[in-house]
Amino acid sequence: MGLKSWLPVAASSPFSLANIPFGIISSPGSPVRRPATVLGTHVLDLKVFAERAGFAGLDEIQPHLDVFSATTLNAFAVLGRPIHSKVRAYLQDVLAENTAHPSILRDNDSLRAEAVLPAEAVTMHLPMEIGDYTDFFAGIHHAATVGSLFRGPQNALQPNYKHLPVGYHGRASSVVVSGTPVRRPWGQILLDPAAEHNLPTFAPCRRLDFELELGSFICGANPLGQPVPVDEAEQSIFGYVLMNDWSARDLQTWEYVPLGPFNAKNFATTISPWVVLPDALEPFAVAGIENDVTPLPYLRESRERNQYDIRLRVDLHTAGRAAGSGPTTTTITETSGKNLIWSFPQMVAHHTVAGCPMRPGDLLGSGTISGTDDWSRGSLLEQNGGGKRKIKLAGGEERVFLCDGDTIIISGVCGTEEDGLVGFGECSGQIVEAVKMPC
Amino acid sequence: MGLKSWLPVAASSPFSLANIPFGIISSPGSPVRRPATVLGTHVLDLKVFAERAGFAGLDEIQPHLDVFSATTLNAFAVLGRPIHSKVRAYLQDVLAENTAHPSILRDNDSLRAEAVLPAEAVTMHLPMEIGDYTDFFAGIHHAATVGSLFRGPQNALQPNYKHLPVGYHGRASSVVVSGTPVRRPWGQILLDPAAEHNLPTFAPCRRLDFELELGSFICGANPLGQPVPVDEAEQSIFGYVLMNDWSARDLQTWEYVPLGPFNAKNFATTISPWVVLPDALEPFAVAGIENDVTPLPYLRESRERNQYDIRLRVDLHTAGRAAGSGPTTTTITETSGKNLIWSFPQMVAHHTVAGCPMRPGDLLGSGTISGTDDWSRGSLLEQNGGGKRKIKLAGGEERVFLCDGDTIIISGVCGTEEDGLVGFGECSGQIVEAVKMPC
Numbered sequence: 001m002g003l004k005s006w007l008p009v010a011a012s013s014p015f016s017l018a019n020i021p022f023g024i025i026s027s028p029g030s031p032v033r034r035p036a037t038v039l040g041t042h043v044l045d046l047k048v049f050a051e052r053a054g055f056a057g058l059d060e061i062q063p064h065l066d067v068f069s070a071t072t073l074n075a076f077a078v079l080g081r082p083i084h085s086k087v088r089a090y091l092q093d094v095l096a097e098n099t100a101h102p103s104i105l106r107d108n109d110s111l112r113a114e115a116v117l118p119a120e121a122v123t124m125h126l127p128m129e130i131g132d133y134t135d136f137f138a139g140i141h142h143a144a145t146v147g148s149l150f151r152g153p154q155n156a157l158q159p160n161y162k163h164l165p166v167g168y169h170g171r172a173s174s175v176v177v178s179g180t181p182v183r184r185p186w187g188q189i190l191l192d193p194a195a196e197h198n199l200p201t202f203a204p205c206r207r208l209d210f211e212l213e214l215g216s217f218i219c220g221a222n223p224l225g226q227p228v229p230v231d232e233a234e235q236s237i238f239g240y241v242l243m244n245d246w247s248a249r250d251l252q253t254w255e256y257v258p259l260g261p262f263n264a265k266n267f268a269t270t271i272s273p274w275v276v277l278p279d280a281l282e283p284f285a286v287a288g289i290e291n292d293v294t295p296l297p298y299l300r301e302s303r304e305r306n307q308y309d310i311r312l313r314v315d316l317h318t319a320g321r322a323a324g325s326g327p328t329t330t331t332i333t334e335t336s337g338k339n340l341i342w343s344f345p346q347m348v349a350h351h352t353v354a355g356c357p358m359r360p361g362d363l364l365g366s367g368t369i370s371g372t373d374d375w376s377r378g379s380l381l382e383q384n385g386g387g388k389r390k391i392k393l394a395g396g397e398e399r400v401f402l403c404d405g406d407t408i409i410i411s412g413v414c415g416t417e418e419d420g421l422v423g424f425g426e427c428s429g430q431i432v433e434a435v436k437m438p439c
Numbered sequence: 440m441g442l443k444s445w446l447p448v449a450a451s452s453p454f455s456l457a458n459i460p461f462g463i464i465s466s467p468g469s470p471v472r473r474p475a476t477v478l479g480t481h482v483l484d485l486k487v488f489a490e491r492a493g494f495a496g497l498d499e500i501q502p503h504l505d506v507f508s509a510t511t512l513n514a515f516a517v518l519g520r521p522i523h524s525k526v527r528a529y530l531q532d533v534l535a536e537n538t539a540h541p542s543i544l545r546d547n548d549s550l551r552a553e554a555v556l557p558a559e560a561v562t563m564h565l566p567m568e569i570g571d572y573t574d575f576f577a578g579i580h581h582a583a584t585v586g587s588l589f590r591g592p593q594n595a596l597q598p599n600y601k602h603l604p605v606g607y608h609g610r611a612s613s614v615v616v617s618g619t620p621v622r623r624p625w626g627q628i629l630l631d632p633a634a635e636h637n638l639p640t641f642a643p644c645r646r647l648d649f650e651l652e653l654g655s656f657i658c659g660a661n662p663l664g665q666p667v668p669v670d671e672a673e674q675s676i677f678g679y680v681l682m683n684d685w686s687a688r689d690l691q692t693w694e695y696v697p698l699g700p701f702n703a704k705n706f707a708t709t710i711s712p713w714v715v716l717p718d719a720l721e722p723f724a725v726a727g728i729e730n731d732v733t734p735l736p737y738l739r740e741s742r743e744r745n746q747y748d749i750r751l752r753v754d755l756h757t758a759g760r761a762a763g764s765g766p767t768t769t770t771i772t773e774t775s776g777k778n779l780i781w782s783f784p785q786m787v788a789h790h791t792v793a794g795c796p797m798r799p800g801d802l803l804g805s806g807t808i809s810g811t812d813d814w815s816r817g818s819l820l821e822q823n824g825g826g827k828r829k830i831k832l833a834g835g836e837e838r839v840f841l842c843d844g845d846t847i848i849i850s851g852v853c854g855t856e857e858d859g860l861v862g863f864g865e866c867s868g869q870i871v872e873a874v875k876m877p878c
Contacts, residue, residue, distance in 0.1 A: 132612050158696045163639050164627055168698035169608035173571050173796045174663060183664035185793030188603055200602050202735045225622035257597045259607035260699025263793035296641045354624030354702040357612045
C-alpha cells in the first residue's frame with residue numbers, strides 16, 4: 001500500500017505521492033514562471049512554499065532557497081542529485097497524511113490557500129532552459145525497421161550500431177512543451193525517387209509522423225576535454241520526460257545524406273512538462289534489450305538494471321474531419337520504456353568521451369522506442385510499413401500519416417494503483433495546417 | 440585613401456577604421472566581461488564609454504545603453520542591423536582624426552585613459568551566448584573532394600547537394616574562443632575498415648584535422664513555424680567570424696552513418712573573437728560559386744553578390760618536436776571566402792523554411808572553404824588525399840594529420856592597406872595531448 005496524502009489523490013493519477021516530479025508553472029493571478037510539484041490534481045507552488053518557510057524542516061536546502069524563485073529548473077538541477085533526493089523526500093513527507101511536519105502545510109490554512117493550486121488552473125512551461133539537445137537512436141527495433149525501409153534489409157543496422165550509442169545533435173530552439181500546436185512543415189520532397197533526373201518539389205510535408213521517445217535532462221557539468229565515466233554518469237541525470245520527436249519523413253529521405261536529419265526534425269520536438277526524478281523511477285528499473293556485442297570498456301556499466309519499465313502509450317485523437325464522424329481517440333501504440341539497447345548513462349559516457357561538455361539543462365532523447373509487435377511501434381512509419389498500409393482508427397477513420405487537426409498524445413506510467421502510480425502525464429501536440437507560402 | 444584615426448593604426452592591421460568589429464573583453468583591472476571594439480592595437484571599452492556619455496552624440500542608442508553593460512553581445516545584436524550600422528558609423532566618427540565629436544573621446548583625456556586599452560592587455564571571450572550552432576556544407580570543392588574519399592567518386596556529391604544547403608546541427612557547448620587549447624579526443628576507430636568482422640578500437644584520435652570555415656552570428660528571431668524569406672534573411676545576420684571546425688577523421692568515418700558526424704566534431708569548434716559586421720564586409724561582396732542547378736524559389740536571392748572575397752589563410756605552427764628543429768610556422772592554405780555555393784541568407788532561408796526558430800546568438804558555419812588548387816584546400820584531409828600524402832612544412836618537418844603541440848592559426852582579411860584592411864584577426868588553437876584513460 002502506497003503512502004497516503006492529506007490531499008485527495010485518485011488511484012489512477014500518475015502523480016501519486018510516490019512520484020513528486022518538478023515543473024514550471026504560471027497562473028492567471030501570478031504570471032511569473034516558477035517551480036512547482038504536482039500531486040493528483042493539485043500543484044504545490046514551490047516559490048510561495050519556499051518564501052513562506054515551507055522548507056523550514058530541511059536544513060540542506062536553506063542556502064539554496066533562491067532556486068525556487070527561478071523561472072526554470074536549471075538552478076535546482078545544478079544542486080545535484082543528493083539535494084534533489086532530499087527535497088523530494090521532504091515534500092513527500094510534508095504532503096503525507098502522517099507528516100512529521102504537520103504545521104508546515106497540512107495544518108497551515110493560509111499557506112495551503114496560497115501555495116496549493118488546482119492543476120487545471122495553472123499553465124505549464126518548458127521546465128528547463130535547454131542548452132543543447134541530442135537525440136540518440138537506442139531503440140533497436142525502431143532502428144532496424146526504419147533502417148530497412150530507408151536502406152534495405154541488408155543495411156538496416158549500420159556496422160557501428162551495437163558498438164556505440166548512435167546519436168546526432170538536435171535543435172534546442174524548437175523543443176516545445178506539451179500542448180503547443182505543431183505546424184505542418186514545408187520542405188523539399190522528391191516525389192518519385194526512382195525516376196532519373198527527378199527534381200525535388202517544394203510542398204507541405206505529406207508524410208508527417210510522430211516518434212515516441214524518452215527524454216532525459218542533465219544536471220551535471222563536465223569541462224571541455226574531460227569525459228564522464230559511465231558509472232558516474234547516472235549522477236549527471238536530473239530526470240526524465242516523455243518526448244515526441246515529430247518527423248517529416250518525405251523531407252528526411254531527401255535531405256538526410258550525408259550529414260543526418262535536419263529540417264525533417266527541427267520544426268518541433270514536444271516534451272511533457274513534469275520532470276520525473278530518477279529516484280521515483282528507480283523501483284521500476286529493469287534490464288533493457290540485451291546487446292549481443294560486448295561494448296568497449298568505457299561503455300560497460302556495473303549496473304545491470306539500467307532501463308525503466310515505463311508503460312508507454314500513444315493515442316491519436318482526430319478532429320473528426322471525415323464526413324459525419326465526430327472526434328475520435330484511438331490507442332495506436334503500447335510499449336515499454338525498457339525497449340532500448342543503450343542506457344542514458346551510456347549515452348552520457350559516449351557523448352562526453354571525446355571531450356564534449358555537458359551543461360545542466362541539456363536534453364538527451366532516447367531515440368524512438370518500439371517493441372516487436374505490430375501494436376508496439378513508436379512511429380507511424382513503422383506501423384504503415386513505409387507508407388504502404390493504412391492504420392485503422394476508431395469511428396471508421398484511417399491514417400497513413402498525420403492529418404491536420406490530429407493530436408498525438410503520449411503518456412507513460414510505472415507501478416500499480418495500490419502502491420501509487422509514477423507517471424509523466426501527457427506529452428501532446430496537435431497538427432495545424434502549413435503556413436501559406438508564395439510558391 | 441582610407442579614413443585616418445587619431446589613434447595610431449598600422450597599415451597592416453586588420454582592424455582599420457573601415458572595420459569596427461565587436462567583441463567581449465575582460466582585463467586584469469576589470470575582470471567583468473563587457474563589449475568592446477578594436478582599432479589597430481587598441482580596444483575601446485564600450486561599457487566605460489557608454490557609462491561616461493560616450494554615446495551622447497547618437498540619439499538612437501540612448502534607450503538601449505544597457506546593452507553595453509551585458510557580458511555578451513546578444514543584447515546588442517537584438518537591436519537589429521539599422522542600429523548596429525548607426526553605432527558602427529558613430530564609433531568610426533568618434534575615432535576619426537577629423538571627428539565631428541572631438542570632445543567625446545579624442546580630446547577627452549580622462550575618458551581616453553579609462554576606455555582605451557592596449558589590445559594586448561585584454562582577454563577576449565566568446566562574443567555571444569550561443570543558443571544553437573548549425574554547420575553547413577556549402578564549400579562545394581571541399582564537399583566533392585571529401586565525398587569522394589568517404590564514398591568514392593561516383594557518390595562524391597549526393598543528389599540533394601545543389602538543391603539545398605546541406606547542414607547539420609552542431610554542438611553549442613563546445614564552441615570556444617580563439618586561443619583555447621584543444622585536447623586530442625578519444626573515440627572508437629575502425630583500424631582496418633576492409634577487414635571482415637573487424638572490431639573498433641578505443642584510442643586517441645590519430646587523424647586530427649582542422650576545417651577552415653566562416654561563421655555567422657544571428658541577430659534576428661523568427662517564431663516557431665514562421666519561415667524567414669531569403670531576401671529578408673540578410674537582416675537576420677549580425678556579423679561574421681572565422682571558424683575552425685576541428686575534426687577527428689577516424690572517429691568520423693566509423694560513427695557518421697546514418698545520422699551524421701557527432702563526437703568527431705563536438706569536442707571543439709574554435710571561433711575568432713571579433714564579430715565583423717556585414718556593413719564592414721559589404722565593399723568586398725562578390726558572386727560566389729555558380730550553381731548549375733536553379734534552386735527552388737524559396738532559395739533564390741535577388742542579390743547576386745552574396746559572398747565575400749575574404750583572403751583566408753591557414754598557418755600551421757609546430758612546437759618543434761622533431762629532433763633539433765625549433766618551432767616553425769608554415770602557411771598551408773590560402774583561399775577566398777567566396778568559394779561557397781550557398782550564401783548565409785540562403786542558409787537562413789533553408790534553415791527556417793520548415794518552421795525552425797532562429798534566436799539571436801545562434802551560430803551558422805559555412806562548411807569547409809576550399810579552392811581547387813593544391814594549396815587552397817581548407818583541411819588536411821584534402822591536402823593529404825585521405826591520409827595518403829605527407830605535407831611538407833618549414834624546417835624539414837612533415838605532417839599527415841595534426842600532432843600534439845601543433846597550433847592552427849586561421850586569419851582572414853579584405854581590402855587594401857591603402858583603403859584600410861577589414862579583417863578578423865586570428866582564430867587559433869593548439870592541440871594538447873589526450874587525457875589519460877584507463878582502458
